[in-house]
Amino acid sequence: MNKKNVSISSVISDLINHLNQLPGIGPKTAERLAFHIIKSPENKILSLADSLIKSKQKLSFCNNCFIVTEINPCNICTDEMRDQKSICIVQDSIDAYAIESTNNYNGSYHILNGYISPINGIGPNELTISSLIKRIEKKPPTEIILATNPTIEGDATATYISNQIKSANIKISRLAVGIPFGGDLDYTDPKTLTQAFNSRQIFE
Ligand SMILES: [Zn+2]
Incomplete structure (x- = not known):
């Protein structure tokens, strides 16, 4: 007697396919998540x-500013207690939340919603750079902080923006790259160590 193969339900494969499209979720993790969802109580999944x-x-x-928000314009852009003349440029909303959690910055933000990456077909037009230029022309800031990630793409994006907005009246800075707090010099990669060395500050 021939064994009859049972094919996976289309409902399950559909769920796996959807999960597999999420960033950082490979096919195996998608499968595990799908079966976790199937086994979970209905009220949890509905919620x-x-x-x-x-x-x-x-x-x-x-x-x-293009941050993710429930109200438009967002709470940060309408907060008069904040220094609206300072704009911190970050790749994603989550980066702005990370800076907010330090309680160390009281200016505004501009979220690029990505970074320039020619390999992935992402040019300046795919980001919110033209809106940033219009924003700066309308209300010139005194300070721009380039807080894109310290990666090849993040650096290229920061350089591109800096070239677009160069103006004598705007102070443009880039977040320092260095050794993390609690880090070890001998475990630090040479590029970070070089940048940390070059960005050394007067010890007070
Ligand atoms: Zn805003």
């Missing part, structure tokens, strides 16, 4: 589905 739907229905990008 997960509800929060996915709400994230699309209630959140949008601020018209001014």
